[in-house]
Structures are given as C-alpha cells and as structure tokens.
Amino acid sequence: MFSRPRIPGAKPPRFQGFLRGIRRLWSSLKNTEVFVGSFALLIVLGTIGLKVLPGIYKEAPLGWTDAAFTATSAVCVTGLIVVDTATYFTFQGQLFLLLLIQLGGIGMMSLATLVIMALGGRPSLRSEAAATVINPGLSEITPRKLVLAVIRFTFAFESIGALLLYILWVPKMGWREAIWPAIFHSVSAFCNAGFSTYSDSLVQFSESPATLLVISCLIISGGLGFVVMEELIRYFQKPKHKRRTLSLHTKLVLWSTMLLIFVGASLFLLFEWNEGLNKLSVTDRIVNALFLSITPRTAGFNTVDYASMTTSTNFLTILLMTVGGAPGSTAGGFKVTSLAILVLLASSRLRARQSVTFAERSIPDETVQRAVGLLVVGGGIIVFGIFLLAGIGDLFGQHELFLVEAFEVVSAFNTVGLSMGATSHLSVQACWVVIFLMFIGRVGPLSLAAVLQVRFAQRGTFRYAHEDVIVG
Amino acid sequence: MFSRPRIPGAKPPRFQGFLRGIRRLWSSLKNTEVFVGSFALLIVLGTIGLKVLPGIYKEAPLGWTDAAFTATSAVCVTGLIVVDTATYFTFQGQLFLLLLIQLGGIGMMSLATLVIMALGGRPSLRSEAAATVINPGLSEITPRKLVLAVIRFTFAFESIGALLLYILWVPKMGWREAIWPAIFHSVSAFCNAGFSTYSDSLVQFSESPATLLVISCLIISGGLGFVVMEELIRYFQKPKHKRRTLSLHTKLVLWSTMLLIFVGASLFLLFEWNEGLNKLSVTDRIVNALFLSITPRTAGFNTVDYASMTTSTNFLTILLMTVGGAPGSTAGGFKVTSLAILVLLASSRLRARQSVTFAERSIPDETVQRAVGLLVVGGGIIVFGIFLLAGIGDLFGQHELFLVEAFEVVSAFNTVGLSMGATSHLSVQACWVVIFLMFIGRVGPLSLAAVLQVRFAQRGTFRYAHEDVIVG
Ligand SMILES: [K+]
Numbered sequence: 001m002f003s004r005p006r007i008p009g010a011k012p013p014r015f016q017g018f019l020r021g022i023r024r025l026w027s028s029l030k031n032t033e034v035f036v037g038s039f040a041l042l043i044v045l046g047t048i049g050l051k052v053l054p055g056i057y058k059e060a061p062l063g064w065t066d067a068a069f070t071a072t073s074a075v076c077v078t079g080l081i082v083v084d085t086a087t088y089f090t091f092q093g094q095l096f097l098l099l100l101i102q103l104g105g106i107g108m109m110s111l112a113t114l115v116i117m118a119l120g121g122r123p124s125l126r127s128e129a130a131a132t133v134i135n136p137g138l139s140e141i142t143p144r145k146l147v148l149a150v151i152r153f154t155f156a157f158e159s160i161g162a163l164l165l166y167i168l169w170v171p172k173m174g175w176r177e178a179i180w181p182a183i184f185h186s187v188s189a190f191c192n193a194g195f196s197t198y199s200d201s202l203v204q205f206s207e208s209p210a211t212l213l214v215i216s217c218l219i220i221s222g223g224l225g226f227v228v229m230e231e232l233i234r235y236f237q238k239p240k241h242k243r244r245t246l247s248l249h250t251k252l253v254l255w256s257t258m259l260l261i262f263v264g265a266s267l268f269l270l271f272e273w274n275e276g277l278n279k280l281s282v283t284d285r286i287v288n289a290l291f292l293s294i295t296p297r298t299a300g301f302n303t304v305d306y307a308s309m310t311t312s313t314n315f316l317t318i319l320l321m322t323v324g325g326a327p328g329s330t331a332g333g334f335k336v337t338s339l340a341i342l343v344l345l346a347s348s349r350l351r352a353r354q355s356v357t358f359a360e361r362s363i364p365d366e367t368v369q370r371a372v373g374l375l376v377v378g379g380g381i382i383v384f385g386i387f388l389l390a391g392i393g394d395l396f397g398q399h400e401l402f403l404v405e406a407f408e409v410v411s412a413f414n415t416v417g418l419s420m421g422a423t424s425h426l427s428v429q430a431c432w433v434v435i436f437l438m439f440i441g442r443v444g445p446l447s448l449a450a451v452l453q454v455r456f457a458q459r460g461t462f463r464y465a466h467e468d469v470i471v472g
Numbered sequence: 473m474f475s476r477p478r479i480p481g482a483k484p485p486r487f488q489g490f491l492r493g494i495r496r497l498w499s500s501l502k503n504t505e506v507f508v509g510s511f512a513l514l515i516v517l518g519t520i521g522l523k524v525l526p527g528i529y530k531e532a533p534l535g536w537t538d539a540a541f542t543a544t545s546a547v548c549v550t551g552l553i554v555v556d557t558a559t560y561f562t563f564q565g566q567l568f569l570l571l572l573i574q575l576g577g578i579g580m581m582s583l584a585t586l587v588i589m590a591l592g593g594r595p596s597l598r599s600e601a602a603a604t605v606i607n608p609g610l611s612e613i614t615p616r617k618l619v620l621a622v623i624r625f626t627f628a629f630e631s632i633g634a635l636l637l638y639i640l641w642v643p644k645m646g647w648r649e650a651i652w653p654a655i656f657h658s659v660s661a662f663c664n665a666g667f668s669t670y671s672d673s674l675v676q677f678s679e680s681p682a683t684l685l686v687i688s689c690l691i692i693s694g695g696l697g698f699v700v701m702e703e704l705i706r707y708f709q710k711p712k713h714k715r716r717t718l719s720l721h722t723k724l725v726l727w728s729t730m731l732l733i734f735v736g737a738s739l740f741l742l743f744e745w746n747e748g749l750n751k752l753s754v755t756d757r758i759v760n761a762l763f764l765s766i767t768p769r770t771a772g773f774n775t776v777d778y779a780s781m782t783t784s785t786n787f788l789t790i791l792l793m794t795v796g797g798a799p800g801s802t803a804g805g806f807k808v809t810s811l812a813i814l815v816l817l818a819s820s821r822l823r824a825r826q827s828v829t830f831a832e833r834s835i836p837d838e839t840v841q842r843a844v845g846l847l848v849v850g851g852g853i854i855v856f857g858i859f860l861l862a863g864i865g866d867l868f869g870q871h872e873l874f875l876v877e878a879f880e881v882v883s884a885f886n887t888v889g890l891s892m893g894a895t896s897h898l899s900v901q902a903c904w905v906v907i908f909l910m911f912i913g914r915v916g917p918l919s920l921a922a923v924l925q926v927r928f929a930q931r932g933t934f935r936y937a938h939e940d941v942i943v944g
C-alpha cells in the first residue's frame with residue numbers, strides 16, 4: 001500500500017481516517033439525531049470538564065452526580081443548582097459554566113430551528129395550493145448560514161443587554177466589578193438559563209425596576225425563538241408601504257406571549273399585593289409582578305423566595321412553567337403555540353367552527369393533533385416524575401410537601417430552574433431523576449415531534465371503518 | 473265564553489291550563505335543557521326539603537348554605553359532607569337523602585343516555601356507509617321506555633347488592649339493624665354517591681374483604697353506564713353462536729376500566745405496602761388496594777384516612793378522580809373513554825397511523841376533538857376552582873396545604889366525594905364554590921358536549937386558507 005509522505009504538522013493518516021469516519025457518521029445522521037446527540041455529548045464533555053479542569057472550585061470539587069447535575073442544568077439552560085454558583089465556583093468555574101450555557105442556548109436555537117425547517121414539506125400542506133410556509137424568508141437558507149445567523153443574532157442581543165446592565169450596575173458596584181456580572185446575567189437571561197453569580201439570584205434587585213426590565217426584555221427576546229425574531233427584524237427593516245403581513249406563527253407567538261405576561265402579572269398582583277409584595281412601592285409591585293410572570297417561562301431567576309409566597313402564586317408559577325416559551329427558542333416548556341392551539345380548538349368548537357382558526361387562517365389538523373400528542377406525552381412524563389420523586393422521598397424518609405415536589409419536577413422538565421428549596425436536599429437517586437427530566441424536557445418534546453412527523457409521512461394506505469365512541 | 477260543567481274531583485280549568493303550559497314548555501325544551509334543568513330543580517327541591525321537612529335532624533337544623541351543599545352533594549351523587557350523615561340525621565333524614573341520591577342517580581343515567589342518543593345522527597357518521605351506530609339495540613327506544621328500563625335495571629342491581637350486604641352484615645349487626653345500612657349502602661354504591669350511614673364511612677370494613685368486594689361490584693356496575701350494561705346483558709342472554717361482536721364503545725369502556733383498576737391497585741400496593749396498609753394481612757392489603765383504586769372513580773367511600781396516606785397515594789387518587797367512570801353512568805369525571813381516546817391518539821401518532829384506532833375500528837375525528845375540548849374546558853374549570861378556593865382561604869386566613877385544596881376541588885368537580893378533611897372547615901364562600909363545582913361537574917361536561925355537538929351540525933360553508941404553526 002502506497003503511503004503519502006508525512007508533512008510536518010499535518011495530521012497522521014490514521015487520524016485523518018478517524019476524522020473522515022466522524023464526518024461520514026455525522027452526515028448520515030438525521031436532524032433529530034444530531035439535535036439529541038449534540039446535547040448528550042455537550043453534557044458529557046461538561047461533566048468531565050467539571051471533574052478535571054483545575055482551579056474552578058473555591059471549595060472541595062464536585063462529586064460525579066453533582067457534576068453531572070450542574071453540567072446538565074447548564075447545557076439544558078435549566079438553572080437548577082445543587083451548589084451555590086456564587087460561592088462555590090471561582091471566576092474560571094463561572095466562565096466554564098457560562099460557556100456551557102452559551103453553547104446550550106445557541107445549540108438549542110439553531111438545531112431546533114433546523115429540525116423545524118426539515119419538517120417544512122408536510123403532506124397536508126403540499127396538497128394545499130394556498131398554503132403559506134412558515135417564514136418563507138428562511139426556506140432556502142443552508143444549515144451553515146443558519147447557525148452563523150443564530151450566533152450573530154445571539155451576540156447582538158447579549159452585547160446590548162450586557163452594556164445596559166453594566167451602565168445600570170456601575171454606580172453600585174464600580175467600573176471593574178460590574179463587568180463580569182453584567183456579561184454573565186445578560187447571557188444567562190437571553191439563554192433563559194437562570195444561573196446567577198449572586199447567592200440570592202436577583203432578590204437584591206427587587207427594588208431596581210430598570211434592571212428587572214432589561215433582564216425581562218432579554219428573557220422575552222430569547223423566548224420568542226429565532227424564526228420569529230428573524231421575521232420581525234426583516235419586517236421592521238422594510239419601509240412601511242413594502243411590509244407584508246406577518247406569518248401566522250409569528251402572530252400567534254406574539255399574541256399569546258403578550259396575553260400570558262399581562263394576565264399572569266395581573267393575577268400575581270392580586271395574589272401578592274398584601275402578601276409577598278406588600279413592602280414594595282406601587283411601581284415596584286407592578287414591575288415585580290411582571291417579572292414574576294415572565295421569569296417562569298422559562299428563565300428561572302428569583303426575585304422572591306417562592307417557599308414564602310401564597311399557594312396561589314406557586315400554583316400559577318407551576319402553570320406558567322408548564323407553558324414555557326415559543327418553539328425554536330432558548331425557552332422550554334409545552335410552548336405558547338401548543339397552548340394557544342388547544343385553547344383555539346376548545347373555542348372553535350364552541351363557536352360552531354369545524355377547523356381551528358386564528359387571524360383568518362385555519363391551522364392544519366395534523367398540527368392540532370401534534371399539540372394534543374405533546375400534551376399527553378408531556379403530562380405523562382411530569383406525572384411519572386412526581387411519582388418517582390415522591391417515591392424516592394418516601395424510600396429515604398425525605399418527605400416534602402406535594403407542592404414542593406410538583407414544583408421541582410415541573411421546573412426541571414420545562415428547564416425553568418425555579419425551586420421551592422428542594423434541589424439542595426435531593427438524594428443521589430432523586431438527582432438522577434431530575435437530570436433525566438432536564439434532558440428529556442430539553443430535547444424531548446421537539447425531537448419527539450420531529451420523529452412523529454417523519455413517521456407521519458409514511459402513512460398507511462388502508463383505513464379501518466369508522467365506529468363512534470361516547471365521550472364525557 | 474262557554475264554560476264546561478265542573479265535575480266534582482276534576483281539576484279546575486285554570487289548573488289544567490297551567491298543566492298544559494308546563495307540558496308545552498317541557499316538550500319545547502331540548503334534551504340538554506331538560507337534563508340541566510332537572511338537576512337544578514331537584515337541587516332546589518332538595519334544599520327546600522332539608523329546610524322545611526320536620527323530624528329529619530337529631531341536632532339543630534341546617535342553615536341555607538349547608539342545606540344547599542348537602543342537597544347538591546346528594547342530587548349530584550358527590551358525597552362531600554359538611555355534617556356527619558350518621559349522627560346529624562334521623563332515620564327520616566337519611567331516607568330523604570337516599571331519595572335525593574336515588575333520583576339523582578336514575579336521572580343522571582336516563583337523561584345522560586337520552587342526550588347521548590340524541591347525538592346519534594352525526595354528520596360525519598351519516599356519510600360513512602360502514603359506520604356502526606353506538607348500541608344499535610337502543611336506537612329505536614322511546615324516552616319513556618328508556619327511563620323505565622333504567623329504573624328496572626337500577627332496582628335489580630340495588631336489590632341484589634342490598635341482599636348480599638344484608639347477608640354479610642346480619643351476623644355482626646343483627647336481623648333488624650342490618651336492613652337499613654344494607655339498603656343505604658347498596659343504593660349509595662350503585663349510584664356512585666359515596667354517602668354512608670357510618671361516621672367513618674367504610675373504614676370499619678377494611679378487614680372485611682367480602683363487603684368491600686360487593687360494594688366494589690356495585691360501584692363498577694353503576695360506573696359502566698346504561699348503554700354498556702344493556703348491551704352486555706343482551707349479549708350474554710343470547711346463545712353463544714348467535715352473539716355478534718360488542719360495540720366499540722363497550723369494548724373501550726371495559727378495557728379501560730379493567731386497566732385503570734389493576735394498574736391503580738398495583739400502584740397503591742407499591743405506595744402503601746409498608747405504609748398505610750402495613751397492619752393488614754396480605755389478602756386484605758390486596759382487596760384494600762383494589763378498593764382504593766375503584767372508589768375514586770367516582771364513588772368516594774373511604775376505607776382509609778387520606779390525610780394520613782403518602783403523597784403518592786393522594787396524587788394518584790387525584791388522577792383517578794379526574795378520570796372517573798363511563799359516559800351515561802352514575803359516575804362523574806372526564807370519563808374513561810375520553811382518556812382512552814387521548815392515549816390512543818398519542819400512541820397512533822407514534823405508530824405512524826393517521827387516524828385514532830382501537831379494535832380494528834377508527835374513531836371519528838369529531839369525537840377525538842370533543843375529548844380534547846372537554847379536557848381543556850375541564851382542566852380550566854379545575855384550575856379556576858383551585859385558585860378560587862386558595863384565594864378565599866387566603867382572604868379568610870384558612871391556609872390549607874395545596875394538595876388538600878387540589879384534592880377537594882377535583883373531588884367536587886368530578887363528583888367523587890373523597891376529602892383530605894377540608895370540607896367541614898369551608899367558609900360560606902368556599903362552600904358555594906364547591907356547590908357550583910359539584911353542579912357544573914355533574915351536568916357540565918356532558919351537556920356541554922351536547923351543545924357543542926348540536927352547534928357542530930350547523931357548520932359554516934366557507935373555510936379559511938391553511939397556514940401552519942410550529943408546536944413544541
Ligand atoms: K431556565
């Protein structure tokens with residue numbers, strides 16, 4: 001066998017073969033597999049990093065379970081913590097966490113968008129002449145360009161956010177001390193990660209409305225998703241007379257996000273006006289209620305101690321955590337579009353309409369059924385998770401209140417990161433349940449939707465006879 | 473004007489006119505309106521009865537709120553109690569309650585079956601040549617015959633049940649003393665009412681497996697619904713070679729009921745083997761676990777103190793309470809068929825099938841969408857109820873655990889009647905919330921389905937263009 005002369009500095013042939021193998025494996029993978037695989041790989045690398053990197057801890061290094069927990073929480077941008085990010089990690093440690101968060105956030109946005117675009121040519125839509133595809137501007141972009149666009153877009157938002165936070169925090173912290181917290185919180189907020197370099201998260205800022213509003217804007221931007229933000233930017237760049245109407249998806253995301261924020265904030269004001277928020281001024285109460293409504297979907301910064309809030313507040317927080325943000329964003333959850341479709345379905349049945357309609361467009365039946373499928377599967381996983389956590393608690397004598405356990409499971413599965421205080425007491429077994437929930441919550445619903453969708457195209461050619469069943 | 477000669481004993485003309493008016497009003501009502509109206513009327517009459525009838529209380533007569541609560545709980549066969557049926561009511565009082573329960577149970581079965589039959593000619597089914605109607609044997613029966621059949625059928629089951637309970641209880645209670653409890657518990661069990669003449673409900677029978685099994689059979693029979701039981705009886709009356717296959721509805725009800733009972737019992741055994749059931753023999757543990765699995769759907773007899781059970785048991789009980797029994801039965805809840813359809817929908821999407829299928833039949837899309845609509849509306853009402861109860865509790869300083877409040881709301885809305893102990897502490901405002909939940913839970917989902925169905929027939933002639941939306 002002829003061997004090429006070895007050039008100094010070039011890779012040895014065996015290594016090149018290895019690279020070729022990797023490249024071949026990569027290109028044979030489906031979008032969904034790439035998506036799930038990248039997150040798994042990133043978590044494994046993050047865990048190893050937390051175990052082997054020097055100088056990242058101020059105290060004793062983390063054990064394997066805690067390292068896996070922390071890496072999963074960072075990569076899945078969940079924000080649940082078993083150790084205090086502020087006091088446990090050195091600057092290098094926090095930098096490594098922020099790297100994992102940033103990679104997790106960008107990976108989520110770009111890969112989820114790729115998976116969404118791969119679903120473009122749906123059978124029911126191809127047969128429909130008048131069908132509009134979701135965001136036509138994106139339909140011919142290559143994966144490479146898409147990832148670059150997501151990165152540009154992310155850094156633009158995070159830079160503006162960091163600058164604003166820096167300006168706000170300089171008077172309090174000083175020129176040098178404000179740099180790192182401003183960067184960290186801007187990235188953490190835009191990625192909906194919810195990690196903080198402060199032990200009390202953002203409780204100290206509960207009377208700094210400007211800070212809360214900047215962070216709220218970052219959370220909302222990250223939670224709208226690339227598809228929506230890209231369309232919005234293109235829309236506003238055009239002169240007014242050239243603007244065409246926004247896509248149905250973007251309209252639905254914007255409307256449901258707005259409604260959720262304002263209805264949520266009003267309810268929190270109602271529940272906590274004379275309770276948890278009673279010591280604040282009226283402006284601060286309103287800003288804090290807004291923040292309480294925005295942070296559970298699914299950023300996870302605290303401005304209050306949830307364990308001391310009313311039951312109604314905690315229950316509403318659980319509901320908002322379950323809803324989450326928009327698809328293809330850094331947010332987790334059941335997604336605002338899925339919720340909107342279910343509500344529209346119920347309301348269209350009440351108004352004698354056969355199809356689910358919004359803004360003078362009807363939503364395909366397949367999409368409606370996928371939303372229902374996600375609800376059933378997601379609900380099943382949450383129920384199973386609560387049983388596991390409660391069962392493990394019973395086994396090891398760590399009885400927690402039901403609300404606390406439900407809060408923890410919902411927070412983990414929807415990658416929120418809020419907690420009523422159970423996270424630091426979890427047993428090793430319970431830790432692994434939560435790790436599993438964070439991972440499946442991050443990649444699960446969307447990749448599941450993709451798998452369902454791919455299978456759907458291979459539809460059978462026969463159909464059983466109809467027979468009806470009575471429902472409730 | 474010519475007036476007819478008055479015959480002694482005949483009704484005066486004005487009264488006849490009144491009767492004619494009533495009859496005309498009655499015949500102009502739709503099935504759904506009759507259904508909802510009958511329950512409202514029965515509740516009002518029951519409340520007035522509890523206020524004016526003499527000799528029904530051993531202690532001070534009930535106030536209006538408590539009387540309305542008790543009447544609603546009896547007519548809606550819920551079984552939540554603000555006063556102890558055993559010690560508060562005389563024999564006459566218990567007899568009056570049993571009358572309300574019996575009328576509520578028979579009314580539910582017959583009117584719900586009428587509403588179901590009125591939905592027979594669905595547009596999507598009429599166009600389907602191969603469509604089989606639900607229970608063809610019932611398709612030509614008149615309302616009068618149907619009600620009579622339901623009454624015959626109810627009394628047959630209740631008589632057998634009472635006889636068996638009497639035989640079991642004579643050795644312990646004596647010939648005379650066993651009569652009333654046997655009748656009361658048989659009716660209460662078949663009607664899924666859950667009222668008991670014992671202060672501790674059935675806790676004293678937790679080591680009497682025969683009693684628990686008889687009551688379980690009554691609960692299950694009442695919860696299958698008239699349509700299913702009628703078909704089963706006709707099926708087994710025929711000689712073997714003449715039997716045709718059971719309808720899809722009956723198959724689905726039987727399978728899902730069986731699965732729920734056995735999966736539920738296994739989980740309760742797992743949760744309580746070394747906890748709440750640890751003092752019982754192995755046989756008693758199994759029978760009690762079966763009973764724990766059967767009674768929440770939606771009979772509501774206690775054999776245990778739920779406040780002292782594990783969190784997992786209480787959560788599973790909440791889930792089972794939400795599912796309930798079959799449509800057109802004495803049971804409440806979301807209904808086993810609705811749950812089965814949602815699970816089948818999720819699983820059919822996973823198996824690349826376009827339609828929801830079971831037993832080689834496909835279930836019409838309209839039915840699937842109705843189940844989803846019911847889930848969204850029912851879930852919304854439960855969430856709203858929990859907020860109301862928690863809010864009222866906050867207002868009046870009666871803070872209960874979240875699990876206790878959720879348990880109470882789910883129990884009321886699904887007409888179950890189990891409680892973790894909140895019922896007797898409810899404020900007047902909270903009492904009315906629960907009364908409202910019991911009523912809407914009893915008539916709501918089914919009549920709502922009917923209204924949705926009727927509206928559905930008047931479908932519009934235009935349809936908007938399709939445009940897709942991304943879901944999670
Ligand atoms: K988060």
Ligand SMILES: [K+]
Binds near residue numbers: 771888
């Ligand atoms: K009941």
